Amino acid sequence: MTAPAPAPAAAARLTARELTLAYEDRTVVHDLDLAIPDGKVTVIVGPNACGKSTTLRALGRLLKPRGGSVLLDGEALAKLPTRHIAQQVGLLPQTPVAPEAITVGDLVARGRQPHQRWWQQWSDADETAVTEAMERTDVAALAERSVDELSGGQRQRVWIAMALAQQTDILLLDEPTTYLDISHQVEVLDLVRQLAAPTPAGERGRTVVVVLHDLNQAARYADHLVAMKEGRVVARGTPAEVVTEDLVGEVFGLDCVVVPDPVTGSPLVVPGAPWQPQDPGTSAAPAGPSAPLDKKPPLDKKPPLDERPTS
Amino acid sequence: MTKTDDRSAFGHPAGASERRAPGAGQPSRVRPPGYAVLRFRKATFLLHRRSAAVTAALALTLAAASLAYLCVGETFVHPLEALKVVLGHPSPDELVVGTLREPRMTVGLLVGAAFGVAGALIQTVARNPLASPDIIGISQGASAVTVGAMTFGVTSYTLLPYLSVAGGILAALLVYVFAWRGGLHATRFVLIGIGFAIALRSVTTLFMTKGDYLVAQQAQIWMTGSLNGRGWPEADPLALTLLVLLPFVAWAARAQRTAAMDDDTATALGVRLGRVRFGLVLLGVVLASVATGAAGPVDFVALLAPQIARRLTRTAQIPLLSSALLGALIVVLADLLARKLFAPTELPVGVLTAAVGAPYLIWLIIRSRSVRNGGTA
Numbered sequence: 001m002t003a004p005a006p007a008p009a010a011a012a013r014l015t016a017r018e019l020t021l022a023y024e025d026r027t028v029v030h031d032l033d034l035a036i037p038d039g040k041v042t043v044i045v046g047p048n049a050c051g052k053s054t055t056l057r058a059l060g061r062l063l064k065p066r067g068g069s070v071l072l073d074g075e076a077l078a079k080l081p082t083r084h085i086a087q088q089v090g091l092l093p094q095t096p097v098a099p100e101a102i103t104v105g106d107l108v109a110r111g112r113q114p115h116q117r118w119w120q121q122w123s124d125a126d127e128t129a130v131t132e133a134m135e136r137t138d139v140a141a142l143a144e145r146s147v148d149e150l151s152g153g154q155r156q157r158v159w160i161a162m163a164l165a166q167q168t169d170i171l172l173l174d175e176p177t178t179y180l181d182i183s184h185q186v187e188v189l190d191l192v193r194q195l196a197a198p199t200p201a202g203e204r205g206r207t208v209v210v211v212l213h214d215l216n217q218a219a220r221y222a223d224h225l226v227a228m229k230e231g232r233v234v235a236r237g238t239p240a241e242v243v244t245e246d247l248v249g250e251v252f253g254l255d256c257v258v259v260p261d262p263v264t265g266s267p268l269v270v271p272g273a274p275w276q277p278q279d280p281g282t283s284a285a286p287a288g289p290s291a292p293l294d295k296k297p298p299l300d301k302k303p304p305l306d307e308r309p310t311s
Numbered sequence: 312m313t314k315t316d317d318r319s320a321f322g323h324p325a326g327a328s329e330r331r332a333p334g335a336g337q338p339s340r341v342r343p344p345g346y347a348v349l350r351f352r353k354a355t356f357l358l359h360r361r362s363a364a365v366t367a368a369l370a371l372t373l374a375a376a377s378l379a380y381l382c383v384g385e386t387f388v389h390p391l392e393a394l395k396v397v398l399g400h401p402s403p404d405e406l407v408v409g410t411l412r413e414p415r416m417t418v419g420l421l422v423g424a425a426f427g428v429a430g431a432l433i434q435t436v437a438r439n440p441l442a443s444p445d446i447i448g449i450s451q452g453a454s455a456v457t458v459g460a461m462t463f464g465v466t467s468y469t470l471l472p473y474l475s476v477a478g479g480i481l482a483a484l485l486v487y488v489f490a491w492r493g494g495l496h497a498t499r500f501v502l503i504g505i506g507f508a509i510a511l512r513s514v515t516t517l518f519m520t521k522g523d524y525l526v527a528q529q530a531q532i533w534m535t536g537s538l539n540g541r542g543w544p545e546a547d548p549l550a551l552t553l554l555v556l557l558p559f560v561a562w563a564a565r566a567q568r569t570a571a572m573d574d575d576t577a578t579a580l581g582v583r584l585g586r587v588r589f590g591l592v593l594l595g596v597v598l599a600s601v602a603t604g605a606a607g608p609v610d611f612v613a614l615l616a617p618q619i620a621r622r623l624t625r626t627a628q629i630p631l632l633s634s635a636l637l638g639a640l641i642v643v644l645a646d647l648l649a650r651k652l653f654a655p656t657e658l659p660v661g662v663l664t665a666a667v668g669a670p671y672l673i674w675l676i677i678r679s680r681s682v683r684n685g686g687t688a
């Protein structure tokens with residue numbers, strides 16, 4: 001139940017074939033073919049509204065394809081019992097809603113749902129899985145607190161704990177770092193790597209698919225990077241293959257310089273054009289004290305991308 | 312980051328049992344807080360400790376209230392005599408207790424329990440404390456059909472309850488269909504239900520003004536919800552129906568856990584939320600309709616009981632058993648007062664439940680945040 005089935009190298013249990021996804025009459029993803037490599041961290045990146053979250057939802061059968069299909073072990077998700085899928089594929093949505101006044105321990109325990117029956121509400125395996133999940137996400141001390149009263153960062157870790165307690169071989173995370181400060185972001189992403197790492201016994205780790213906003217984090221943590229734009233895959237491969245100055249320009253419309261990350265050597269995107277005052281009349285350099293803050297504005301240079309997708 | 316220290320925060324004594332030898336598996340001591348694990352061979356059940364205590368306390372209170380109900384009335388009966396009658400021993404108070412009060416009380420208990428569970432189920436699905444069968448049109452549907460039948464000359468008290476059930480289910484179905492738009496939206500469900508309730512109420516009024524004066528009066532009393540004249544002929548089919556529904560209620564108690572989550576999370580956990588919701592609503596509607604058929608729409612019981620029960624147990628979902636006991640308790644106490652308050656004149660029990668329930672409803676609306684945050688269910 002817990003151990004991932006041994007699979008041949010470079011195999012992909014989860015694949016998408018000619019996937020077309022739409023909300024009502026708006027097509028968001030067109031004819032997408034995708035194979036999620038087993039035991040690796042796949043990160044999907046792209047500008048806002050490029051369909052990356054939509055794709056993830058379809059991989060987790062939260063969204064029915066308009067065309068094509070998502071296959072788990074060669075079988076279309078639509079044809080598999082949802083409970084069976086839930087034992088293999090876990091998914092953490094972008095904004096999950098907890099039942100009112102639920103405690104942390106209770107919420108994490110609900111991740112065991114697909115492994116339980118009404119006459120098997122709490123097995124030893126449940127207890128082990130919940131304990132492990134809570135320790136890994138460092139929320140064990142919060143067990144008796146109400147989820148309502150947690151900070152955003154704590155709450156996100158509790159949700160991740162719930163997804164981990166589900167003990168699925170494949171885990172899909174939709175922007176899991178959104179509400180976290182940088183140290184917790186790194187913690188979550190380290191955890192993702194740790195999940196995908198081979199076990200000491202030599203078995204492959206879990207398969208993780210993450211949607212991320214931050215291209216540098218994506219480049220640093222992904223084994224397999226998928227770049228999407230306007231509902232299509234523009235590039236895929238290792239971060240070194242995908243994150244190039246040309247590609248960032250094409251996908252995000254950003255002039256940049258790609259340098260090796262001083263710590264890991266993975267590609268690091270540095271916005272290329274320095275910030276300039278909007279008013280051409282003022283030639284004076286920005287005032288000293290505000291200069292460090294001014295490093296951020298290049299991100300704001302892409303107005304159409306600042307609109308959050310409603311999906 | 313001291314993980315071993317964190318562990319003691321679970322309320323388990325940090326000790327030998329905490330850390331077992333690695334060969335014996337992981338140190339596995341984390342349980343949902345507040346729950347005890349019951350084991351019967353391979354089967355395991357989670358028991359919420361506080362809910363168990365609340366349930367026991369409610370059961371005792373209900374027993375006491377029931378006994379009081381049997382003793383108090385036009386003539387006072389000694390509790391021991393009343394107990395004798397209930398247990399089937401010969402007693403001089405056989406007529407008053409056994410023939411008059413006991414069957415009526417039984418109907419009250421069953422009706423209250425059914426309303427309590429119905430309210431709990433519908434509130435769970437709608438994620439809204441306002442959504443109870445008497446608010447979202449189910450009771451009104453039952454009333455409209457029943458009163459309609461009465462004005463068309465149906466007087467058979469064996470037939471009317473079935474018509475009432477049919478009316479309730481029909482109304483619920485209409486609300487469900489109109490509220491459905493590629494999924495069940497909680498707020499829309501409640502609002503459309505309220506709309507239907509108003510429309511159906513005016514249909515009922517239409518029937519009453521069209522009908523004969525005596526029929527209208529009879530219908531009016533039925534519509535307020537009354538236990539007057541109710542006895543074994545109502546209690547028996549009601550008890551049988553509830554018995555048949557009991558396994559479904561057991562299923563619902565478990566299914567409720569996931570129905571309280573958002574759609575995406577529940578689906579990711581392998582729950583067919585659409586089906587679960589439909590099942591829960593259907594069960595709630597059947598229960599409410601059956602109860603309405605027996606005693607008329609006893610207002611606010613379905614609204615009050617689950618909310619009070621949840622505040623008592625402090626669980627993440629509405630507790631079904633406590634809701635049932637509270638519903639029964641409310642109806643029995645209200646009917647006791649209804650009989651006694653203006654004796655020898657009897658009030659319909661629905662008047663009393665409404666007198667308590669309406670202020671509570673207003674209070675709920677004033678302080679409720681979840682009305683605004685209805686969201687999708």
